[in-house]
Amino acid sequence: xxxxDAADAGSSPTGSQSVGLLTQIFRFVVVGVLAAGVDxxxxxxxxxxxxxVHAAKAISFILGTTTAYLINRRWTFNASxxxxxxxxxxxxxxxxxFVNVGVNALMLxxxxxxxxxxxxxxxxxxxxxxxxxxxxxxxVVFRD
Numbered sequence: 001x002x003x004x005d006a007a008d009a010g011s012s013p014t015g016s017q018s019v020g021l022l023t024q025i026f027r028f029v030v031v032g033v034l035a036a037g038v039d040x041x042x043x044x045x046x047x048x049x050x051x052x053v054h055a056a057k058a059i060s061f062i063l064g065t066t067t068a069y070l071i072n073r074r075w076t077f078n079a080s081x082x083x084x085x086x087x088x089x090x091x092x093x094x095x096x097x098f099v100n101v102g103v104n105a106l107m108l109x110x111x112x113x114x115x116x117x118x119x120x121x122x123x124x125x126x127x128x129x130x131x132x133x134x135x136x137x138x139x140v141v142f143r144d
Contacts, residue, residue, distance in 0.1 A: 021138075027076040028134055031068055036126060039064025043122060053118070057104045057125075058097070065093050068133075077142035088141040092133065100129040 039060045046056035069089055073079050107121035 024076055024138060025134075028072065028137075031071045031076055032130060034071070035064040035068035038067045039126065040122060044118070047118065053108065054101065054105060057101050057122075061097055061100050061129075065097070069093070072137060073142065077137065079142040085141055089137075092136045092141060096129045096132050096136075099132060100125045103128050 041060075042063050043056050043060035046059060047053055051059070073085065073089075079085055104121050104125035107124045108117060111117045111120055
């Protein structure tokens with residue numbers, strides 16, 4: 001266990017073991033890769049079948065976010081269910097939904113049309129939302 005993990009270790013109010021910062025970061029990245037695959041894959045599939053690009057981004061964000069929340073809640077942050085985390089999650093993800101879709105739209109506008117414009121815009125939007133999500137999930141939604 002690292003110093004950061006040891007400093008975070010202990011029992012939570014629910015009786016479950018706390019997960020240290022480095023472990024949380026590692027797990028968040030693993031879950032993020034999976035959720036990003038769901039998001040990006042559904043985004044590309046929706047665009048390929050003719051869905052309006054902004055609607056495709058919105059739908060793919062919701063699918064990826066749902067995947068991330070369900071796995072992060074139990075595995076990354078070792079949190080139990082309940083109304084408070086769900087309400088905080090919904091507020092956070094409503095905010096990051098608009099950040100993600102807005103950054104994606106802005107990047108599509110700024111980048112212009114080239115072979116990888118959808119992918120580059122998606123990566124920038126995803127990175128922005130991911131940073132916001134980790135900080136807020138750890139400090140607000142799933143804190144001990």
